[in-house]
Every structure is written in C-alpha cells, then in structure tokens.
Amino acid sequence: MGEEAKEEFEPKIVGFTCNWCTYAAADLAGTSRKKYPPNSRIIRLMCSARLDPMFVLKALLNGADGVFFSGCHPGECHYIKGNFYARRRIAAIRTILKQFGLDDRFKSYWISASEGEKFANTMKSLTEEVKELGPNPLGGKIL
Amino acid sequence: MKGAELKREDLDGLLKGLLEKGVVDCLIVPHRAGKSVAYMLVKDADKIESSASALFAPSFSVNAANLVKGWTIKEKVGIVAKPCEIRAAVELIKLKQLDNESVLLITTDCSGAYTNQVYREHYAEIGDQVDSAKITELEGKGITIREACAICENRLADVGDIIIARGAGEDLVVAGLTEKGEGALTALELSLEDKDLERAAEKEKIAVEAKAKLASLPELNSLDALEEFLQDCIVCKNCRDVCPVCYCKECFFDQPLGDPVGGDLLNLAELRGAIGLPTGQLFYHLTRVYHVSTTCVACGACEDACPKDIPLTRFYPVITQKVQEIFKYEPGKDVDEPLPFTAYEEEELEECLR
Numbered sequence A: 001m002g003e004e005a006k007e008e009f010e011p012k013i014v015g016f017t018c019n020w021c022t023y024a025a026a027d028l029a030g031t032s033r034k035k036y037p038p039n040s041r042i043i044r045l046m047c048s049a050r051l052d053p054m055f056v057l058k059a060l061l062n063g064a065d066g067v068f069f070s071g072c073h074p075g076e077c078h079y080i081k082g083n084f085y086a087r088r089r090i091a092a093i094r095t096i097l098k099q100f101g102l103d104d105r106f107k108s109y110w111i112s113a114s115e116g117e118k119f120a121n122t123m124k125s126l127t128e129e130v131k132e133l134g135p136n137p138l139g140g141k142i143l
Numbered sequence B: 001m002k003g004a005e006l007k008r009e010d011l012d013g014l015l016k017g018l019l020e021k022g023v024v025d026c027l028i029v030p031h032r033a034g035k036s037v038a039y040m041l042v043k044d045a046d047k048i049e050s051s052a053s054a055l056f057a058p059s060f061s062v063n064a065a066n067l068v069k070g071w072t073i074k075e076k077v078g079i080v081a082k083p084c085e086i087r088a089a090v091e092l093i094k095l096k097q098l099d100n101e102s103v104l105l106i107t108t109d110c111s112g113a114y115t116n117q118v119y120r121e122h123y124a125e126i127g128d129q130v131d132s133a134k135i136t137e138l139e140g141k142g143i144t145i146r147e148a149c150a151i152c153e154n155r156l157a158d159v160g161d162i163i164i165a166r167g168a169g170e171d172l173v174v175a176g177l178t179e180k181g182e183g184a185l186t187a188l189e190l191s192l193e194d195k196d197l198e199r200a201a202e203k204e205k206i207a208v209e210a211k212a213k214l215a216s217l218p219e220l221n222s223l224d225a226l227e228e229f230l231q232d233c234i235v236c237k238n239c240r241d242v243c244p245v246c247y248c249k250e251c252f253f254d255q256p257l258g259d260p261v262g263g264d265l266l267n268l269a270e271l272r273g274a275i276g277l278p279t280g281q282l283f284y285h286l287t288r289v290y291h292v293s294t295t296c297v298a299c300g301a302c303e304d305a306c307p308k309d310i311p312l313t314r315f316y317p318v319i320t321q322k323v324q325e326i327f328k329y330e331p332g333k334d335v336d337e338p339l340p341f342t343a344y345e346e347e348e349l350e351e352c353l354r
Helices: A003-008 A022-031 A053-061 A082-099 A116-133 B008-020 B051-055 B083-094 B116-121 B132-140 B179-187 B200-216 B223-229 B238-242 B263-272 B281-291 B301-305 B316-326
Strands: A013-018 A040-045 A066-071 A106-110 B002-006 B026-033 B036-042 B077-081 B103-108 B162-166 B172-176
Touching: A013 A022, A013 A053, A013 A116, A022 A040, A022 A066, A022 A116, A040 A116, A053 A066, A053 A082, A053 B281, A066 A082, A066 A116, A082 A106, A082 B281, A082 B316, A106 A116, B002 B008, B002 B179, B008 B026, B008 B051, B008 B172, B026 B051, B036 B116, B077 B083, B083 B103, B103 B179, B162 B179, B172 B179, B238 B301, B281 B316
Parallel strands: A013 A040, A013 A066, A066 A106, B026 B077, B077 B103, B103 B162
Antiparallel strands: B002 B172, B026 B036, B162 B172
C-alpha cells in the first residue's frame, strides 16, 4: 500500500467497555470536550467480565481493524472481582491471537471513571497504532 | 503411594473383585473383540476375560471420558483407561459433568497408541502391547502411532485413583493414588506396601522424545497458515462431539447465530460481498480452541474423528498448551486444583494484556 493510500485509511475499531469505569470515562471525555478520533464504536457491557472472548474473535473475523477492551482497574471492579476473571480470559484469548499474529489488533486497558483524559489519549494512540497496522486482512477474505 | 505387585493373569481377578466386592457398581473397561479392542460397560463380573490382552492394547477408538460425560448418577462407575482419558475425566469432574464420589478412575500405562483402524489392520504385527523399541521398529514398516501420542509427554500412569503400571518384565504394579483408590485396593484384600512409581528418568526420556517430535511438526503461526490448514473443514463439528472436554448442553454453533441458514446467510453475504460455504471455519475452530484452552488433554480424538483428515493435533493441543502455560495449569493432574477461569490472583498476567 502506498504512502498516500495509508493516510486515507480510517480504521474501524470496536471497543468493549465496562459500564462503571471506562464507559463513564468516555462520557467524561465528552463532557470535558476532549477531542479524540471518531474511529471507535463502543459497546457497553455491564462488567468487563461480560466480555466473552468470542466477541473479540467475531469482531476481528468480520473485519474490524482493531478491537479494544477496557474496564475498571484491577481491584476496583464495581462487582468486586469481575475484572479479575476478565483478565484471565483476555490473557487466554490474547495467547491464541498471538499464535496467528492477530494480537496487535486487540488491545486492553484499565481506565477508571475519572480518567476522561486518559480515555481520550488512549483513543488517539490506539487509532494511530491501528492506522499503522493497516486494514485487517480478514475483512476482505471469503470466510 | 501404597501398592502391590500383580501378575498379568491376575488382572481379570482384580477387575472382577471390584465388581464382586461392590467397590464399584459397574465398570467401563476395554475388552478384546477379535483383532480390535473396544470399551464395554460391565455389570456382571463373569463377562470380564482376557483383560491382559486388552488393557494395554495400543489402540485408541474414543476417549473413555467422553462416554461418561454428563453421567451424574449415584451408582459408582469404575473407568479403566489410558492417562489422557483419565485426565479428561478429572477435568469433567471439575466441570461438574461427572461426580467425583461416583467414579473410580483407574489409569493404565500407555506407550502411545494407533488409531483403532490401524491397530485392527496390523494386529498381527502390533500385538497386545508395544514399547518404544517396538514402536520404532513398526515405524520402519510404515505403521505409525497417532500424532497426538507421538507428542504426548504423559504416557505413564500418574493420575486418577488407582494406577496399573508396568513393572520390570511382565509383572504389573497396581497402586492407589488417592484415599479412595487405596480404599478400593484394601477392599480387594491386596497386601499393600510402599511403592515408588515416580519413574522420573523414564518420564524425562519420553518428554524429550515427545518435544523433539513436536518441534518437527509444521507450526501454524500465521493467519494464512491457519486458513490453509482449515480450508477442507466442512464444519461437521465431529471434533466437538468426540471431544471429552467440550461439554456445553447447547453448543453456540448449533444455534442460529453460530449456524446461520437461509436469510441469515444472505445477510452475511451482503455484509461481506461473499462468504465461503460452509461458512465460519475460522470462527468455529478459534472459538472452540478458546473454549477448551485450559482443559484440553491433548488426546487427539478430534483428529481421529475428522472426516476430512485435518491433522487437528497440530492445532488444538499445541495452542491450548500455550494457554495452559500462562496459567501454569496442567489439565487432569489434580482434581482439587481450580480451573483457571474460575480462579484469579489479585496481581498477575499484566504482561499478557498489552
């Protein structure tokens, strides 16, 4: 892909965020008028433990250029231990994705409700990283 | 561990004793049927005969744990099987698909097995049992053990309640690993004495050979390699059905979202421009490998069951082992160890998250 085409590439990013922390952080980023790229489509989960790793697989297989997950910091889960379980599942699915070189397209963060600025900055850096990676090769395949 | 020496010809007596003394209500045990070996469910002790020729037969047909998956009956069932099958049974206990109180798990030593078709065809050459020298010799004649067995590091019996190990020469050693197992042997009026069945040197030797074999297999390390690997998959889901640790009552891939037909397929085709038919090989196998990622016992039943001869042993056990490594978890080893996805440490795995 030429340099010019790469600049035009606007990645589609699917994000899974927990209702209590990162979704609130996204809200805060909005109400604080922080600017961040509009490439992410956020799906709100009631807890990070709701993230079934199949969601990640499905998003990637359907051509999402990037997928991210974000929840409360470990130890600060609204439901006490949901993100501890989530962390194990994410570690497992990452290991599987890594085997096939897909792990670069799946990011995970811990962003609390008060970290609106961190959320905006994360979205900026994430979008840059995914732009750098280019389009998801799975998107155009006949699967 | 406590155990006793046993002559081969006394194997029948041992198994009969379990039934006659009421230690178990029924037994699932391999029996010889001509050139083949298959499992049978026994209630009547008289039906047990020539166990010595069946118990160590290097033949793999089904994973015995898959036969009892979902049995939550009160009657006590004894299962005599290879290490990988007993490991799967232990995982099923943890997954609440089997009741620990109503099973007696008896593990036999294994040297690696042939698929039951190969075993039947070449029974004259293979015989009732093999050792590593015999396996190498047969390999020269083009008769090879299953790939899952060739890369297996856990061939020596070291899980379950009771183990039946091959001692020096023709003799066997039967030993209890758990209280339940020792209790069963005591009920059989065997005189138990301390036995050392660690066999560290032998295990090490097997592990070295298995690792070398694994390293010689082509690695699936890119998306393109995976796509090519799964190209012939017809999503028949046989690999799921024979998998002892794939246990969902209702599989996602039997439901409309996982198994789309008609209009749903058209919608998918519209979304992507074109879709392959049958669709979803990658989604199915990647999901399944995640689902069994901590519990896969690497028995290779999936590969045996594949009608398209996809060497699934290069996919499932290889990848699940990497997941098991990050949790330092060995499936089937200890019935009291929690499944990785049901436990956590407060500080862990951050390096796996980036």
